[in-house]
Amino acid sequence: xxxxxxLRNVSYDYKSSADERTTGVKNISLTVNKGEFVVLLxxxxxxxxxxxxxxxxxxxxxxxDVIINGINTKEEKRVFEIRxxxxxxxxxxxxxxxxxxxxxxxxxxxxxLGVERQELIRRVDWALQVVNMHxxxxxxxFKLSGGQKQxxxxxxxxxxxxxxxxxxxxxxxxxxKGREEVLDVxxxxxxxxxxxxxxxTHYMExxxxxxxxFIMNEGEIxxxxxxxxxxxxxxxxxxxxxxxxxxxxxxxxxxxxxxxxPSCLTVDELVEGICRx
Amino acid sequence: MGRDITFGQYYPxxxxxxxxxxxxxxxxxxxxxVTVFLCVSFYSYLAVFLFLAILILVAxxxxxxxxxxxxxxxFLVMLTAAINILFYREGSPLLQFWVIRITDEGLxxxxxxxxxxLFLVIGTTLVTLTTTPMNLTDGMESLMSPxxxxxxxxxxxxxxxxxxxxxxxxxxxxIDKIIMAQKARGAAFDSGGLIARAKxxxxxxxxxxxxxxxxxxxxxxxxxxxxxxxxxNRTKMKELKFGYRDLVASVACxxxxxxxxxxxxxxxx
Numbered sequence: 001x002x003x004x005x006x007l008r009n010v011s012y013d014y015k016s017s018a019d020e021r022t023t024g025v026k027n028i029s030l031t032v033n034k035g036e037f038v039v040l041l042x043x044x045x046x047x048x049x050x051x052x053x054x055x056x057x058x059x060x061x062x063x064x065d066v067i068i069n070g071i072n073t074k075e076e077k078r079v080f081e082i083r084x085x086x087x088x089x090x091x092x093x094x095x096x097x098x099x100x101x102x103x104x105x106x107x108x109x110x111x112x113l114g115v116e117r118q119e120l121i122r123r124v125d126w127a128l129q130v131v132n133m134h135x136x137x138x139x140x141x142f143k144l145s146g147g148q149k150q151x152x153x154x155x156x157x158x159x160x161x162x163x164x165x166x167x168x169x170x171x172x173x174x175x176x177k178g179r180e181e182v183l184d185v186x187x188x189x190x191x192x193x194x195x196x197x198x199x200x201t202h203y204m205e206x207x208x209x210x211x212x213x214f215i216m217n218e219g220e221i222x223x224x225x226x227x228x229x230x231x232x233x234x235x236x237x238x239x240x241x242x243x244x245x246x247x248x249x250x251x252x253x254x255x256x257x258x259x260x261x262p263s264c265l266t267v268d269e270l271v272e273g274i275c276r277x
Numbered sequence: 278m279g280r281d282i283t284f285g286q287y288y289p290x291x292x293x294x295x296x297x298x299x300x301x302x303x304x305x306x307x308x309x310x311v312t313v314f315l316c317v318s319f320y321s322y323l324a325v326f327l328f329l330a331i332l333i334l335v336a337x338x339x340x341x342x343x344x345x346x347x348x349x350x351x352f353l354v355m356l357t358a359a360i361n362i363l364f365y366r367e368g369s370p371l372l373q374f375w376v377i378r379i380t381d382e383g384l385x386x387x388x389x390x391x392x393x394x395l396f397l398v399i400g401t402t403l404v405t406l407t408t409t410p411m412n413l414t415d416g417m418e419s420l421m422s423p424x425x426x427x428x429x430x431x432x433x434x435x436x437x438x439x440x441x442x443x444x445x446x447x448x449x450x451x452i453d454k455i456i457m458a459q460k461a462r463g464a465a466f467d468s469g470g471l472i473a474r475a476k477x478x479x480x481x482x483x484x485x486x487x488x489x490x491x492x493x494x495x496x497x498x499x500x501x502x503x504x505x506x507x508x509x510n511r512t513k514m515k516e517l518k519f520g521y522r523d524l525v526a527s528v529a530c531x532x533x534x535x536x537x538x539x540x541x542x543x544x545x546x
Binding site for chain 2: 107115
């Protein structure tokens with residue numbers, strides 16, 4: 001499998017003044033393969049957004065190397081090459097839009113890359129179709145719901161044809177319906193287009209069908225593995241101040257009380273597990 | 278509300294004028310302004326009036342929205358007219374007392390001034406009524422592009438204008454929220470004298486500025502994430518094209534200008 005992201009012993013500190021430093025991330029090593037769905041969990045201030053910014057060459061590591069598609073983010077001249085391959089969607093959809101008409105906003109990134117006009121038009125149509133917002137092409141984004149706006153923000157990134165999509169807390173401001181809409185689009189992109197996705201969140205239920213899950217706490221990766229492995233690491237979850245999904249919690253409690261039940265990620269699994277008892 | 282603000286005065290339609298190239302509209306409105314300043318006699322003002330009437334009919338915009346913009350400057354028109362009447366010195370006096378002297382020529386002059394102002398506003402309003410602010414911005418960018426030669430950041434200015442337009446509705450929404458939040462804490466915005474009211478605005482402005490800066494910070498990241506300034510050879514999805522409409526309109530405007538110039542030689546008041 002092709003490695004698209006590789007971090008080797010990466011550390012980064014924020015310098016607020018000459019001798020004052022706050023740790024961003026500490027000694028992180030990880031790899032992400034092409035087409036993987038990776039979820040990065042952590043509470044506020046755990047360093048997960050810092051990690052995201054390191055992947056996009058917004059921040060350059062103090063120590064260690066970040067290698068994206070074989071390019072080290074320290075190579076200043078190739079910053080735009082990295083950024084066009086690593087698309088980043090942020091938390092507040094309102095603050096990511098530059099134009100008052102949706103199609104203009106979608107085209108912006110690709111225009112910046114100098115994509116030729118016919119291709120631009122094709123990409124805008126395609127991106128809007130992927131996020132299922134084609135009907136809104138010529139409208140303004142202001143009347144849309146949060147979930148719709150965030151889908152527009154994703155489409156705006158897709159028009160640059162990135163290979164990796166990073167969602168930095170992009171579901172945090174949305175209501176449950178909006179979150180589901182956005183996650184559906186992201187899952188579809190991952191499964192149908194083979195897009196490598198890095199979803200950063202503090203909702204553990206969003207990690208249930210990930211390929212790989214990382215939990216961050218105080219700038220370090222404290223747990224990693226498949227969702228089941230990570231969810232079973234109750235100590236790490238608890239220390240990172242995260243909340244397990246209800247189904248998972250119940251299955252753990254039942255197990256502690258001596259019932260023979262596997263750890264469950266979803267309500268369906270829990271129902272099946274209980275029925276088998 | 279969002280829509281109203283974003284589209285400014287724009288009156289949706291697909292008339293001949295709506296479908297003209299924004300650059301042609303901007304250039305021709307400059308030509309029109311020059312033409313209005315060339316008017317001397319009342320005959321030429323009549324010609325301008327007829328020309329505007331035709332334009333309004335062609336643009337198929339309701340007279341009401343045209344008059345709305347006239348209403349906005351009515352006070353200015355009246356004030357200048359009054360000052361002109363009172364202080365114009367030439368001509369034979371019709372009425373005289375103390376320092377005030379109202380003359381026949383003064384009346385004529387101020388009437389012409391008032392008409393000139395009104396016609397200027399109506400003419401330029403027709404442009405904003407038939408063009409979306411986004412199209413106007415695109416038109417300006419394209420018209421300014423020769424300035425690139427002298428290293429003027431044309432594209433940056435265009436992006437600044439487009440972002441300003443884009444954030445007006447967001448900031449309006451924000452103001453509404455802040456006003457409500459401050460009211461919930463017992464702030465009174467509509468009582469007290471002028472100074473008390475001005476002071477009451479501070480608790481709105483401060484949070485508004487804080488949030489505007491926060492937004493700007495995030496927007497800057499988002500612009501970088503979308504490779505802003507990646508290449509000097511930026512492309513554009515929307516292309517402006519001069520068409521036969523722009524040619525027809527240009528000919529019409531030039532003819533109109535010719536008529537006004539000819540009328541300068543025709544005797545009359």
